[in-house]
Amino acid sequence: MDLLDISNISIVNLKGIGSETERKLNEIDIYSIYDLLQTFPSRYEDYSINSLDELIHNEKATLIGEIVSLPNISYFAKNKNRLSFKISVGEVIIQVNLFNQGFYKGKLELTDTVTISGKWDKYKLSITGQLVKKGIKEDTEALDPIYPLKGVIPNFQFKKLISKALDQFNDNLLEILPYKLLSLYKIPCIKDTYNAIHKPVNREVLKHARRRIIYEELLLFQLKIQALKRINRLNKNGTMIPIDYKEINNFISQNIPFTLTNAQSKVLNEIFTDLIATYPMNRLLQGDVGSGKTVVAAVALFAAVSANFQGALMVPTEILAEQHYETMTKIFMNTNIKVKLLTSAIKGKARESIYNEVEGNIINIVIGTHALLNEKLKFSNLGLVITDEQHRFGVDQRKILREKGSDPNVLFMTATPIPRTLSITAFGEMDVSTIDELPKGRKGIKTYTISKKEFTKVLDFLEKEINKGRQAYFICPLIEESEKLDLNNAYDLYEQLSSHYSGKAEIGLMHGRLNDKDKEEVMQKFINNKIQILVSTTVVEVGVNVPNATLMIVNDAERFGLAQLHQLRGRVGRGQDQSFCILVADAKTDVGRERLKIMTETNNGFEIAEKDLQIRGPGDFFGAKQSGLPEFKIADLVHDYRALEVARQDASKFINDAEFWTSNEYKGLKEQLDKDINLSQVILD
Numbered sequence: 001m002d003l004l005d006i007s008n009i010s011i012v013n014l015k016g017i018g019s020e021t022e023r024k025l026n027e028i029d030i031y032s033i034y035d036l037l038q039t040f041p042s043r044y045e046d047y048s049i050n051s052l053d054e055l056i057h058n059e060k061a062t063l064i065g066e067i068v069s070l071p072n073i074s075y076f077a078k079n080k081n082r083l084s085f086k087i088s089v090g091e092v093i094i095q096v097n098l099f100n101q102g103f104y105k106g107k108l109e110l111t112d113t114v115t116i117s118g119k120w121d122k123y124k125l126s127i128t129g130q131l132v133k134k135g136i137k138e139d140t141e142a143l144d145p146i147y148p149l150k151g152v153i154p155n156f157q158f159k160k161l162i163s164k165a166l167d168q169f170n171d172n173l174l175e176i177l178p179y180k181l182l183s184l185y186k187i188p189c190i191k192d193t194y195n196a197i198h199k200p201v202n203r204e205v206l207k208h209a210r211r212r213i214i215y216e217e218l219l220l221f222q223l224k225i226q227a228l229k230r231i232n233r234l235n236k237n238g239t240m241i242p243i244d245y246k247e248i249n250n251f252i253s254q255n256i257p258f259t260l261t262n263a264q265s266k267v268l269n270e271i272f273t274d275l276i277a278t279y280p281m282n283r284l285l286q287g288d289v290g291s292g293k294t295v296v297a298a299v300a301l302f303a304a305v306s307a308n309f310q311g312a313l314m315v316p317t318e319i320l321a322e323q324h325y326e327t328m329t330k331i332f333m334n335t336n337i338k339v340k341l342l343t344s345a346i347k348g349k350a351r352e353s354i355y356n357e358v359e360g361n362i363i364n365i366v367i368g369t370h371a372l373l374n375e376k377l378k379f380s381n382l383g384l385v386i387t388d389e390q391h392r393f394g395v396d397q398r399k400i401l402r403e404k405g406s407d408p409n410v411l412f413m414t415a416t417p418i419p420r421t422l423s424i425t426a427f428g429e430m431d432v433s434t435i436d437e438l439p440k441g442r443k444g445i446k447t448y449t450i451s452k453k454e455f456t457k458v459l460d461f462l463e464k465e466i467n468k469g470r471q472a473y474f475i476c477p478l479i480e481e482s483e484k485l486d487l488n489n490a491y492d493l494y495e496q497l498s499s500h501y502s503g504k505a506e507i508g509l510m511h512g513r514l515n516d517k518d519k520e521e522v523m524q525k526f527i528n529n530k531i532q533i534l535v536s537t538t539v540v541e542v543g544v545n546v547p548n549a550t551l552m553i554v555n556d557a558e559r560f561g562l563a564q565l566h567q568l569r570g571r572v573g574r575g576q577d578q579s580f581c582i583l584v585a586d587a588k589t590d591v592g593r594e595r596l597k598i599m600t601e602t603n604n605g606f607e608i609a610e611k612d613l614q615i616r617g618p619g620d621f622f623g624a625k626q627s628g629l630p631e632f633k634i635a636d637l638v639h640d641y642r643a644l645e646v647a648r649q650d651a652s653k654f655i656n657d658a659e660f661w662t663s664n665e666y667k668g669l670k671e672q673l674d675k676d677i678n679l680s681q682v683i684l685d
């Protein structure tokens with residue numbers, strides 16, 4: 001008889017399971033034996049037996065003793081009771097109080113041996129807690145699994161079900177990892193793993209079982225995304241864009257006012273390699289703030305357009321769209337490339353005409369916001385799609401834009417450097433290019449924290465910068481007074497600064513509730529130095545580029561996350577002059593203080609990203625739920641980064657190795673993988 005995969009065996013096959021229990025298990029998404037056994041304990045209660053001399057007052061103790069007085073029961077409150085009796089542990093008589101275990105009353109007799117666990121009181125010589133076992137709890141049962149059951153089913157009952165499943169379906173636990181790997185990493189086989197995780201005989205055994213599950217989870221996940229990557233590579237329908245290097249070099253020397261950094265040239269070559277190839281580009285471009293991603297995008301767009309394809313650049317905010325539009329218009333000024341801006345602010349006839357000209361291939365490059373996703377926008381031959389600050393867009397939005405062409409080349413640019421563990425998970429199926437160098441001559445931004453009490457110092461410093469001809473941003477967390485949060489608001493600050501610097505500087509106010517026209521006007525004034533101090537909420541956070549601005553002041557800085565502070569700081573330090581960042585804050589929490597300290601210690605976005613990940617955890621790193629991060633049962637992206645790296649390397653080796661595809665040893669892994677993606681698409685050359 002062929003053995004069934006436990007994911008195909010319903011829990012109704014568990015001997016003695018009733019429809020009531022089945023229904024309860026379904027409620028917590030347990031349908032198959034696999035689901036049941038894959039419900040891992042969230043923690044273990046430790047019932048290692050203590051000797052009396054190691055007990056600590058008010059801490060947990062587990063004792064074995066003999067009953068020397070019959071139990072008394074007392075009831076208090078509704079459904080609450082206390083059972084009290086005495087036991088002897090060696091020569092010592094100890095008072096036992098059990099809560100809500102009244103059902104033991106008739107079942108305990110003098111001289112019975114019991115195992116009790118609870119809080120130890122050294123003055124009263126008492127232990128208050130639970131009867132763990134009638135009889136002696138063996139050391140091998142000391143770790144008691146506690147399952148995440150949401151109160152649907154009692155823990156002890158669930159433990160019995162698990163036990164049954166392990167016995168009854170022991171032979172169906174099929175190993176998917178090749179023996180080679182088990183022995184290489186010294187990890188237990190599947191049967192030992194399930195036994196150890198559900199019934200650990202000691203911490204050591206449990207540790208190895210967890211190691212195995214973590215590795216298996218991460219390996220399967222990495223196999224999946226590496227297979228997807230390979231499927232993309234094998235796709236021969238990509239838009240092939242021939243590259244004329246000479247023409248491109250001419251374009252750069254004539255239209256870009258500076259020499260590209262080595263890092264910029266390197267990533268451009270990586271992009272070109274993709275453009276020429278038969279597969280569609282699927283690349284993530286990351287670089288620290290100010291590293292010059294925009295120019296890279298411009299050159300890539302030039303390459304596409306000079307090969308007669310169209311290009312699209314999508315950004316998350318109007319401000320950014322305007323700014324990119326201006327930059328690109330300048331760069332392409334002396335070419336015959338036609339660039340247009342499309343945002344929701346452009347309406348009626350103007351909009352219709354853009355639609356027509358894009359469809360008629362008269363417009364070569366469209367830059368815009370979500371407006372680009374409108375179904376009326378149709379391209380004649382879209383060859384390259386770029387999204388900037390892409391973490392703000394959801395996976396689905398990226399897909400819509402991509403589908404406007406036939407397998408166009410796609411480049412995602414991110415504002416914030418992404419920690420490696422996240423980039424190889426959330427974006428693992430993409431190729432990654434990194435600009436790891438800033439343009440020459442940039443001076444590191446000097447960052448200081450200052451208490452709110454010393455606000456006048458901030459004002460004096462600001463005045464000095466203005467007198468040097470520089471400009472400044474002044475960031476506030478909220479637009480309007482919120483009594484609850486007690487935040488300084490942008491309006492108040494705007495008024496305060498206007499009167500303080502009256503006759504000395506022009507102040508502007510920018511926030512999310514201004515309409516598009518007003519936003520644009522304020523921004524233009526700041527760009528043209530008609531405004532010297534821009535009071536703003538975080539709408540200027542991403543991408544804004546005004547090189548004459550040298551001072552970034554962030555009010556209530558403790559309210560911002562690290563990545564956000566780094567983004568804000570990245571608005572200055574964009575020119576040749578020394579720039580400063582002042583964080584005004586009275587951090588009340590350790591995490592808040594830690595964040596501010598990190599900001600003053602480093603300007604390196606990659607370091608900050610790693611720290612941010614440690615502080616916030618992977619779920620919150622991208623802010624929104626749209627990060628596309630997978631959920632693991634046990635593996636933790638921060639904690640298990642080494643295992644992740646090992647799994648990634650193994651997966652990459654397997655996917656590109658003929659032996660993996662032909663050998664029976666990997667059958668289990670391949671079958672598992674095939675449940676997720678259709679492996680028949682992965683053919684070997």
Ligand code: ADP
Nearest residue numbers: 258259260261289290291292293294295439545
């Ligand atoms: P980001 O990577 O944050 O999007 P930008 O593309 O806005 O950075 O570039 C930041 C600033 O650096 C811009 O003013 C840009 O013109 C300038 N810049 C970009 N590349 C270079 C370079 N190779 N040399 C000098 N300045 C550069």
Ligand code: MG
Nearest residue numbers: 293294388543
């Ligand atoms: Mg940018």
